[in-house]
Amino acid sequence: MNEANAERDYLESYRPGDYPSVALTADLVVFAVTGGVLRVALVRRGAHPFKGRLALPGGFVGPRESAEAAAGRELSEETGLDLGTLPVHLEQLATYSAPGRDPRMRVVSVAHLVLLATDGTSLPAVSAGTDAAGADWYPVHEMLAGSTGESLAFDHLQILAEGLQRLAGKMEYTTVAARLLPGEFTLTQLRTVYEAVWNAPLAAGNFTRKMTPQLEDTGRKVRASTGGAPAALFTASDRYIYPPLSRPGQE
Amino acid sequence: MNEANAERDYLESYRPGDYPSVALTADLVVFAVTGGVLRVALVRRGAHPFKGRLALPGGFVGPRESAEAAAGRELSEETGLDLGTLPVHLEQLATYSAPGRDPRMRVVSVAHLVLLATDGTSLPAVSAGTDAAGADWYPVHEMLAGSTGESLAFDHLQILAEGLQRLAGKMEYTTVAARLLPGEFTLTQLRTVYEAVWNAPLAAGNFTRKMTPQLEDTGRKVRASTGGAPAALFTASDRYIYPPLSRPGQE
DNA sequence: TGAATAGTGTCTGTCAGACAGTATATT
DNA sequence: AATATACTGTCTGACAGACACTATTCA
Numbered sequence: 001m002n003e004a005n006a007e008r009d010y011l012e013s014y015r016p017g018d019y020p021s022v023a024l025t026a027d028l029v030v031f032a033v034t035g036g037v038l039r040v041a042l043v044r045r046g047a048h049p050f051k052g053r054l055a056l057p058g059g060f061v062g063p064r065e066s067a068e069a070a071a072g073r074e075l076s077e078e079t080g081l082d083l084g085t086l087p088v089h090l091e092q093l094a095t096y097s098a099p100g101r102d103p104r105m106r107v108v109s110v111a112h113l114v115l116l117a118t119d120g121t122s123l124p125a126v127s128a129g130t131d132a133a134g135a136d137w138y139p140v141h142e143m144l145a146g147s148t149g150e151s152l153a154f155d156h157l158q159i160l161a162e163g164l165q166r167l168a169g170k171m172e173y174t175t176v177a178a179r180l181l182p183g184e185f186t187l188t189q190l191r192t193v194y195e196a197v198w199n200a201p202l203a204a205g206n207f208t209r210k211m212t213p214q215l216e217d218t219g220r221k222v223r224a225s226t227g228g229a230p231a232a233l234f235t236a237s238d239r240y241i242y243p244p245l246s247r248p249g250q251e
Numbered sequence: 252m253n254e255a256n257a258e259r260d261y262l263e264s265y266r267p268g269d270y271p272s273v274a275l276t277a278d279l280v281v282f283a284v285t286g287g288v289l290r291v292a293l294v295r296r297g298a299h300p301f302k303g304r305l306a307l308p309g310g311f312v313g314p315r316e317s318a319e320a321a322a323g324r325e326l327s328e329e330t331g332l333d334l335g336t337l338p339v340h341l342e343q344l345a346t347y348s349a350p351g352r353d354p355r356m357r358v359v360s361v362a363h364l365v366l367l368a369t370d371g372t373s374l375p376a377v378s379a380g381t382d383a384a385g386a387d388w389y390p391v392h393e394m395l396a397g398s399t400g401e402s403l404a405f406d407h408l409q410i411l412a413e414g415l416q417r418l419a420g421k422m423e424y425t426t427v428a429a430r431l432l433p434g435e436f437t438l439t440q441l442r443t444v445y446e447a448v449w450n451a452p453l454a455a456g457n458f459t460r461k462m463t464p465q466l467e468d469t470g471r472k473v474r475a476s477t478g479g480a481p482a483a484l485f486t487a488s489d490r491y492i493y494p495p496l497s498r499p500g501q502e
Numbered sequence: 503t504g505a506a507t508a509g510t511g512t513c514t515g516t517c518a519g520a521c522a523g524t525a526t527a528t529t
Numbered sequence: 530a531a532t533a534t535a536c537t538g539t540c541t542g543a544c545a546g547a548c549a550c551t552a553t554t555c556a
Contacts, residue, residue: 020314021272024348024359063271063357067348095346095361097275097318106314108275108359110346188535206519208536227528228534242501243494243545246518250493439508457546459509478555479507497545 022097026070027058027109027156029093029163030079031197032116032137033180034123038196039137040160041079041126042152046133049103050153054138056160057129058109067110068092075114078129089115089179093163101155111159113166115179120189140164141199168197173244175214178236186222186231187211200248214241273348273359277321278309278407280344280414281330281365282448283388284431285374289447290388291411292330292377293403297384300354301404305389307411308380309360318361319343326365329380340366340430344414352406362410364417366430371440391415392450419448424495426465429487437473437482438462451499465492 030041042054057078061070071090093111101107116124126135142148144161152160171177177193178185191207215234222231281292293305308329312321322341344362352358367375377386393399395412403411422428428444429436442458466485473482 019274019311022275022312022314023270024273024275060270061273061348063273064350066350067346067359092345094343095318097312097361099315099317108318110348186535203519203521204534205521205536205538210518212536225528226534227532229526229536231535240501243497243517246494250491437508454546454548455507456509456511456548461545463509474554476555477507478505480509480553482508494544 022106022108024061024067025058025107025109026061026067026074027056027096027111027159028071028074028078028114029056029111029160030075030114030116030126031140031163031167031180032118032123033193033196034118034120034137036120036192036196038140038164038199039123040140040143040163041135042138043078043126043128043132044134044136045131045153046128047131052133053153054150054156055153056111056156057126057132057135059129061110068112071110071112071114074129078135079116079124079126087117087179087183089113089176093159093166096155096159098155109159111163113163115167115176117180117182119182120192164197168247171197171245172247173241175236175239175241178215184218184220184233184235186233188231190215190234194245198247202248210245214239273357275312275318276309276358276360277312277318277325278307278347278360278362278410279322279325279329279365280307280362280411281326281367281377282391282414282418282431283367283369283374284444284447285369285371285388287371287443287447289391289415289450290374291391291394291414292386293389294329294377294379294383295385295387296382296404297379298382303384304404305401305407306404307362307407308377308383308386310380312361319363322361322363322365325380329386330367330375330377338368338430338434340364340427344410344417347406347410349406360410362414364414366418366427368431368433370433371443415448419498422448422496423498424492426487426490426492429466435469435471435484435486437484439482441466441485445496449498453499461496465490 032039041057043057045051045053045055057074059070059074061067065073068090075088091113093113095108095110097108099106123137126137128135138148138150140160143150144164151157171194177190177197180193181189187208188204190211191202191204195202215236218233218235220233222233283290292308294308296302296304296306308325310321310325312318316324319341326339342364344364346359346361348359350357374388377388379386389399389401391411394401395415402408422445428441428448431444432440438459441462442453442455446453466487469484469486471484473484
């Protein structure tokens with residue numbers, strides 16, 4: 001009997017044993033920037049445990065899908081956004097598996113970072129999914145500073161903090177911040193995103209000088225509406241910035 | 252009935268439903284540097300599927316432990332090393348959940364990055380665990396270049412590649428490379444680690460100048476054994492290097 | 503003394519940070 | 530004209546890269 005036959009016979013005779021099994025969920029840290037403020041989509045829990053508390057949107061990973069696929073599916077179910085049409089950035093953050101993190105049962109969560117493109121003024125409506133009494137956008141830095149009076153369910157505050165850390169760090173050496181803006185944007189819009197995520201002001205002139213060679217110039221300019229020179233429109237391809245941007249207050 | 256009672260009653264009446272469940276494993280990317288070469292611990296599979304192929308060590312996550320705890324447990328079971336005594340670096344890498352990645356059943360793997368401290372010349376013995384016909388150390392860059400003639404089981408080649416990428420990247424802005432060395436080490440030893448991981452030579456003089464202020468000087472010097480000036484001994488506390496080191500060939 | 507290694511000094515080009523100055527638009 | 534915004538120019542200090550040089554050990 002050759003190896004291929006041995007392998008096929010093995011697979012046919014195999015019966016899953018009593019391996020420890022866990023329920024797997026995909027949780028979402030969905031970021032968007034409006035009004036110069038970084039915001040995260042949170043749902044108000046309508047059921048126990050943590051009834052009435054805010055939580056990250058998420059749901060169970062199906063038996064025939066990856067965690068990433070589940071995250072994308074949850075995103076469209078909760079927000080009505082379609083990953084296929086919109087250029088939505090989705091990446092895996094980390095997995096949270098501490099025993100007892102969900103008082104009901106053994107739940108392991110694969111957290112994902114999602115960046116929604118907005119024009120900087122309006123936010124897509126988030127709809128409450130199952131088990132949720134409502135959903136809305138909340139300012140990230142205020143949530144983490146605890147100045148909103150709201151606390152998050154489960155270990156979701158930690159997940160939110162690590163999501164922000166990932167985004168803020170990645171913006172130093174990539175152009176991923178552009179995923180929070182429409183396909184074409186001005187340098188001022190991009191700088192606003194950086195300032196919202198880093199929660200620190202940046203010098204406009206130096207930002208232009210550093211960022212311009214990292215972007216594609218469309219050659220067109222935006223119609224100036226507020227008085228002032230018309231700004232050039234850029235597009236971004238995901239690329240590495242080298243040497244990286246320096247973040248104020250990091251040292 | 253108040254909220255606390257409602258929550259308690261809910262938990263008591265709760266019965267786990269038919270949520271999709273998965274088997275969860277913790278896989279290990281264990282790195283060590285000897286002879287100026289970055290090596291990874293791999294086991295030879297003794298059972299189907301992928302019998303005879305090399306694979307990352309790992310095992311199931313128990314019902315009452317986190318993925319990190321399982322990774323530490325597997326590490327001592329497979330290598331005989333104790334996380335409690337040795338300063339072993341362990342961090343989560345990523346979670347791999349593609350359906351069909353294990354032909355037997357639904358298995359989701361939380362991969363972990365482990366850095367073992369060595370003196371640069373000898374390697375700790377790795378013992379084969381259950382289901383393994385053997386275990387040994389293999390050169391990472393050769394494995395990834397495919398020049399060893401060995402191929403890895405499952406999606407472990409991708410996990411290995413992402414483990415190397417994480418380590419190489421983190422070494423730019425932290426002193427984590429010191430976790431691959433004993434508690435006290437010389438700048439030449441540390442530079443050797445950088446060169447092994449980055450697979451590129453570094454200018455010794457400039458490396459010293461950049462690295463020295465990031466480390467703690469013990470004030471003592473190593474006994475020179477090869478002829479040459481005695482090198483100063485340093486220790487490292489995990490800290491951020493700002494601005495980061497620049498990696499040759501990154502641009 | 504010669505070889506090998508550790509560490510410092512020096513020069514140059516690049517770039518970040520600060521900020522002034524210029525250009526182009528709206529009102 | 531006044532004002533607001535976009536962008537460029539300029540200066541300075543810091544630092545990376547290259548490399549020469551000195552210092553300290555072993556054989």
